[in-house]
Amino acid sequence: MKWAIFLGSTTVGGGTYVIFEHATRAKEKGVDVTIVTREKVSKEELYWHTKASELRFITVEEASKEEFDVVISTWWAMVGEAYKVKGKQYLYFVQSIESRFAPEKEKPTRRYAESTYMMPMEIITEATWIKEYLEKNYLKHPILVHNGIRKDIYFPDGEVIEKRDPNKLRVLVEGPVDVDFKNVPKTIKLCQKSKADEIWLMTSSEISKYKGVDKVFSRVPIWEAAKIYRSCDVIVKLSYVEGMFGPPLEMFHCGGTAITYDVTGHDEYIVNGVNGLVVHRDDDDKVVEYLNRLKEDSEYLNNLKKGALDTANNWIDWETSSDRFYDAVMELSKPKEDNLQEKLAMMSRFYFEDYTVMQDYLNALEYMKLFRPVANFVNKTKRYIPAPIRNALRNL
Incomplete structure (x- = not known):
């Protein structure tokens, strides 16, 4: 069984940590796991995790030359690239409703992030509220797998930086x-x-x-x-x-x-x-x-x-959580639609083009706002400026 797991960042972070825990344990079960990133990854970047350096890391371009049983997206901004990698099935591990990461004024980004939940992908998630959100808003049926805890690392009696003082907070x-x-x-x-x-x-x-x-x-x-x-x-x-x-x-x-x-x-x-x-x-x-x-x-x-x-x-510990994640992937690994890669490619291009059009429109509005003072100045001094130039500036 070959898994390709898309990863947005290898730096220290909760979302990346969860992915590494599932990926390393799947590898221990005998799964051929590949982490797919936009840029090449050096082993030095993975210092902060105990086993991440044991995983295989390749770029999207390199992964496009291979075929996988399952391609798993994990970050909204890379969902639109999943079609570039050939897979028998495409899944989406949703760790939050990531449209909320962008400020409300960044509406194109928020809408594009939301559009990823409409892709023809089966979904696994980690929290009840996310499951309910996707069920209500996108008629999806995600499998819920709670994150585990490294019980071998996080326990009450162990090494400290400084002992707690009962008289201090x-x-x-x-x-x-x-x-x-x-x-x-x-x-x-x-x-x-x-x-x-x-x-x-x-x-x-x-x-x-x-x-x-x-x-x-x-x-x-x-x-x-x-x-x-x-x-x-x-x-x-x-x-x-x-x-x-x-x-x-x-x-x-x-x-x-x-x-x-x-x-x-x-x-x-x-x-x-x-x-x-x-x-x-x-x-x-x-x-x-x-x-x-x-x-x-x-x-x-x-x-x-x-x-x-x-x-x-x-x-639950991570062993239990990752067993459940593995079972979920196996349960969803059989495609329910034909020509999934082609459908993903078509929808990804459509939504990205929609996002680009909206963003270009907003950028143009901001550009016009910047030059509005110039247009106002032109109106006040129009008799000193030739008509062709005056008209061009007024249209900014």
Whole structure:
């Protein structure tokens, strides 16, 4: 069985991590797994994962010369390239509704991302809310496979960066500092307003320090992340968009608790007041209030940590998750339509052309706005400018 799995990025990130976990375990089952990327990948880029370097990586151009039993897309921006690789079946592993990653004003990008869910591909997803969204809006019937946890890495008693101090509250903020929907800068500011004793930042951004943060950990391997989790009491994760985010669950496994917004996917495992604390989006005062309570009420903090560990103990490991993913791929591996590659090619070109037309139109509008002051100036000084030039400028 040959799988081709499209991958948008090899850098440290939750989505890539999930793909590597499924891919490496499928390889261990005897599947011939190939990771397909736009650019060539060096083994040095894969330092952060334990087994990703064992996988085969080739470019889309190289993959187009081969044939696979299953071609699996994993990122909206590369779904339109899946047809370039010959496969007997085409699947789509949807890790979030990725149109929401783009700002609302970027309507062409959001619409193009949404169009990928209309492709003639069977879908596997990782979160209940995504499954329900695709069922309701696109009449799809996704197979749900929850992400697992590396129980060999994330557990409460192990190495730490610094031991927790029962008299102090050490807060961890996680995420890239330059991705708007991850909301990291604001999260740090809210933590600063609280009575927290220390603020640590674990980020995929390549930085060595950040204003208001006591320690910064940049692009760390997954085994180092566990040491950071075990050193902190609570992770504050205030993303605006998630699929089924892993860091709070990893923190649960390492003996801590979490504060999150009521972001999509939180309800897969976070129960407010039982194992963590959930805040309505942008209720900033409540975030600070919760942090202060954790600082002042150690019993409450410890009860949440206990509830988090109970959740962790009942959560599936990656072996179980990847078994389910493998079974899902095998179940969907028989094509239900003829000429799938040709249909994908036709639809991909159509949707990309539609996206390009919309984007060009918006770019033209922005261009016109830039030159509107020139047109206004022309109207005010028209008697000084020859008519042909005046007319051309007025039409900008």
